Amino acid sequence: MSPFPPSMSSSGGSATTRWTVVLAAADGDANARVAFAERYLPVVRAYLSARWNGRRQVEDVEDAVQDVFLDCLRKDGALTRLDPEQRGSFRAFLGGVARNIALRVESRDAKERRRVADRDPSECADEDARLTTVFERAWAQSVMREAGDRLAAAADAAGGDLARRTELLRLHYHEGRAIADVADDWGMAPKAAYRALDRARGEFRTILRRVIHEREGISGAALDRCCADLLAQLR
Numbered sequence: 001m002s003p004f005p006p007s008m009s010s011s012g013g014s015a016t017t018r019w020t021v022v023l024a025a026a027d028g029d030a031n032a033r034v035a036f037a038e039r040y041l042p043v044v045r046a047y048l049s050a051r052w053n054g055r056r057q058v059e060d061v062e063d064a065v066q067d068v069f070l071d072c073l074r075k076d077g078a079l080t081r082l083d084p085e086q087r088g089s090f091r092a093f094l095g096g097v098a099r100n101i102a103l104r105v106e107s108r109d110a111k112e113r114r115r116v117a118d119r120d121p122s123e124c125a126d127e128d129a130r131l132t133t134v135f136e137r138a139w140a141q142s143v144m145r146e147a148g149d150r151l152a153a154a155a156d157a158a159g160g161d162l163a164r165r166t167e168l169l170r171l172h173y174h175e176g177r178a179i180a181d182v183a184d185d186w187g188m189a190p191k192a193a194y195r196a197l198d199r200a201r202g203e204f205r206t207i208l209r210r211v212i213h214e215r216e217g218i219s220g221a222a223l224d225r226c227c228a229d230l231l232a233q234l235r
Contacts, residue, residue: 019090020032020214021036022036022082022090023079025072025079026077026080026082036073037069041065041068041069042138042141043139044065044068044069044098045062047102047131047134048065048098048101048102051131064102067104067105071097071100091215095135098135143211143212143230144208144230147204147207147208147211148204150211151166151169151203151207152166152170154207161196162203164196166203168197168200169200179193179194208230209227212226
């Protein structure tokens with residue numbers, strides 16, 4: 001992963017900045033297509049796996065995931081219908097594509113059609129809400145993972161105190177280590193370790209905001225709310 005973009009503005013958000021990878025992938029750029037798949041297919045996979053909840057083979061789920069990818073990127077596919085100048089979320093757009101592919105698969109399955117037909121409308125609404133939550137959480141995890149990768153890349157490049165703070169963040173949140181224990185291992189005063197952790201949190205949040213800005217094209221109070229909501233989903 002590359003470190004965070006050198007020319008990222010903290011305000012505004014052009015369509016190019018918002019969906020650089022998406023638009024380049026739609027134009028056929030090979031590297032952008034790989035990046036698109038790495039970024040978004042895990043989100044789609046989580047949604048489809050939850051939607052079918054073991055009713056389909058893993059291979060069937062993977063085929064549907066690939067169908068979403070192909071539907072987005074084929075000539076005259078879904079991405080050609082995307083208007084980046086319109087306000088809105090690519091997250092919602094991708095969720096709609098994934099849902100349409102799922103419905104297409106289900107429409108070919110007589111057993112699935114009977115199951116859906118027999119469901120109570122209120123049950124359908126509850127299921128749709130649950131699947132929306134699944135998709136949103138998978139999206140949040142994807143954003144957090146990208147922010148973490150960028151912070152790690154920046155720490156590797158810079159070394160020194162940034163690398164040390166980033167490792168402290170990883171030990172605490174990924175391995176569940178108590179800060180006092182890490183401080184003892186490192187020969188640090190606990191207060192110094194907590195200060196370093198607070199600074200590392202701020203550095204992560206700064207990069208997280210940049211990732212959200214790139215993906216959603218929002219800034220200011222809207223960006224603050226999105227960042228807070230994303231972090232809340234992962235608690």
